[in-house]
Amino acid sequence: MSFYDGLAFFIVLLLGCIPAIILGMMEKRIGNYTILFSIGIIFIIYRETPLELFYLLLYLFLEWHLIALYQYSLRRFGRNKEIFHHAVLFALLPLVMAKLSGFIGHHWFSFLGISYITFKVLQIIIESYDGIIEKNGFSQTVAFLIFFPTLSSGPIDRSRRFEQDFARRWERREYAELLQKGIWKILLGVLYKFVLSVIAYDILGRISGRYDPQYVILYAYVYGIYMFFDFAGYSLMAIGTSYIFGICTPDNFNKPFISRDMKEFWDRWHISLSHWFRDFLFSRFMTDAIRNKRFKNRLNVASMGFIVNMLVMGIWHGLTKDYLLYGLYHGVLLAVTEIYQKKKWYRRVKSKKWYQCISWFVTLNLVMFGFLIFSGKFLEIWAVLMKYL
Amino acid sequence: MEEKLLDILERICDDEAVREDLEMDLFEEGLLDSLAIAELIVAVEEEFKVVLSPTEYEKEELSTVHKIEKILKAKGVE
Numbered sequence: 001m002s003f004y005d006g007l008a009f010f011i012v013l014l015l016g017c018i019p020a021i022i023l024g025m026m027e028k029r030i031g032n033y034t035i036l037f038s039i040g041i042i043f044i045i046y047r048e049t050p051l052e053l054f055y056l057l058l059y060l061f062l063e064w065h066l067i068a069l070y071q072y073s074l075r076r077f078g079r080n081k082e083i084f085h086h087a088v089l090f091a092l093l094p095l096v097m098a099k100l101s102g103f104i105g106h107h108w109f110s111f112l113g114i115s116y117i118t119f120k121v122l123q124i125i126i127e128s129y130d131g132i133i134e135k136n137g138f139s140q141t142v143a144f145l146i147f148f149p150t151l152s153s154g155p156i157d158r159s160r161r162f163e164q165d166f167a168r169r170w171e172r173r174e175y176a177e178l179l180q181k182g183i184w185k186i187l188l189g190v191l192y193k194f195v196l197s198v199i200a201y202d203i204l205g206r207i208s209g210r211y212d213p214q215y216v217i218l219y220a221y222v223y224g225i226y227m228f229f230d231f232a233g234y235s236l237m238a239i240g241t242s243y244i245f246g247i248c249t250p251d252n253f254n255k256p257f258i259s260r261d262m263k264e265f266w267d268r269w270h271i272s273l274s275h276w277f278r279d280f281l282f283s284r285f286m287t288d289a290i291r292n293k294r295f296k297n298r299l300n301v302a303s304m305g306f307i308v309n310m311l312v313m314g315i316w317h318g319l320t321k322d323y324l325l326y327g328l329y330h331g332v333l334l335a336v337t338e339i340y341q342k343k344k345w346y347r348r349v350k351s352k353k354w355y356q357c358i359s360w361f362v363t364l365n366l367v368m369f370g371f372l373i374f375s376g377k378f379l380e381i382w383a384v385l386m387k388y389l
Numbered sequence: 390m391e392e393k394l395l396d397i398l399e400r401i402c403d404d405e406a407v408r409e410d411l412e413m414d415l416f417e418e419g420l421l422d423s424l425a426i427a428e429l430i431v432a433v434e435e436e437f438k439v440v441l442s443p444t445e446y447e448k449e450e451l452s453t454v455h456k457i458e459k460i461l462k463a464k465g466v467e
Contacts, residue, residue, distance in 0.1 A: 079440075130442035158444075278423070283443035286427035291434075302424045338424075347419070 003152045024175040030246040038148040052111035084129045113152040149241035155252040155272035165247045182243030192233025200226035220372040260359045282309040307331035326373045397432045411454040439464040
């Protein structure tokens with residue numbers, strides 16, 4: 001059994017939602033039940049892979065202590081950059097081990113959800129250093145980390161936001177509204193993931209293996225559409241389920257294909273991930289570079305920031321040539337967009353209708369080309385082309 | 390403090406317009422963006438010795454000179 005897949009999961013989910021709905025409608029706190037049910041469903045899902053379950057539990061044990069110890073050190077010794085760097089390193093270590101151990105035939109710390117749970121731990125560590133978080137309670141933190149609707153693939157919530165919802169006692173009217181929205185999102189998610197994305201996938205199967213230009217273009221588009229319905233559908237189901245448990249997990253997609261430039265695209269595509277990177281990598285890189293005067297002008301800082309940011313995002317997707325190239329591609333595109341948008345010409349035409357139409361069309365095609373890289377098809381075609389030449 | 394803040398903003402936005410209307414929305418006018426915010430964070434840290442975190446405030450909370458001033462005051466800047 002896996003998350004949001006198969007009849008068994010949805011039956012368990014449905015049964016699990018009933019007590020949450022009763023608690024919600026009776027204006028009681030749902031939080032404790034959420035922890036209980038999360039633990040229960042984790043044991044059911046990881047039952048067939050006991051090693052993953054072991055790693056998940058070990059991870060929680062280690063990371064909880066890391067958070068508690070780091071926050072203790074902040075209270076005791078104040079803001080110290082070196083200790084902060086060590087804490088970040090330790091928070092990253094399990095993920096790095098999971099990604100690297102594959103090369104030597106091991107699966108250290110490889111459990112379903114490690115990529116996403118790491119973001120949450122890092123957010124707590126970094127915001128503690130910033131002084132926005134003083135101390136995390138044990139049960140809220142564990143609830144945040146193992147919150148089952150978003151455990152395996154997000155959306156990535158933030159601890160301060162989560163804890164507010166978690167502690168909240170919804171009024172009946174508010175909860176009823178939340179419940180209604182949640183059910184709607186789940187149904188829409190089911191339509192996306194199990195109907196529309198399946199259709200797109202079917203078309204992909206029919207046209208893969210053809211290298212004529214028109215098929216390659218079609219492949220890029222259909223793959224992009226497939227990715228959207230697959231992942232946006234998944235996210236909608238996760239968000240809808242969160243709502244039923246009284247947690248307003250943030251949205252992950254917002255009509256990405258209407259974007260008129262690449263920056264807008266990353267504000268609409270996999271939002272919780274790109275905003276995480278913006279807040280915890282890009283902006284830190286920027287402030288650090290400005291503080292230490294690493295670059296001559298602001299535009300160079302920003303360009304470098306975008307490239308580093310997206311490259312790391314690519315690496316996070318996986319250590320393959322396709323993902324690295326995908327990250328680099330988007331980094332360079334964002335850097336070029338940044339430089340271009342500072343031009344006087346852009347300011348003059350940006351609100352004109354004709355300009356927006358062209359800009360939308362160009363952006364859409366750049367995005368679809370990105371998906372061609374992401375799918376692995378681009379390097380495949382490249383290899384075929386090289387052989388042919 | 391207001392004078393120092395205006396100096397910083399004028400330098401970052403590269404536009405004297407920031408002084409004209411302290412309630413003007415700096416994002417809408419295209420004077421501030423996320424990169425300028427990063428500069429603002431560093432400049433405020435160096436000038437007033439207070440730490441602003443990129444995730445502490447929503448964009449709307451930093452959108453005018455007055456709002457930024459209010460945040461600095463809450464952080465104890467005189």
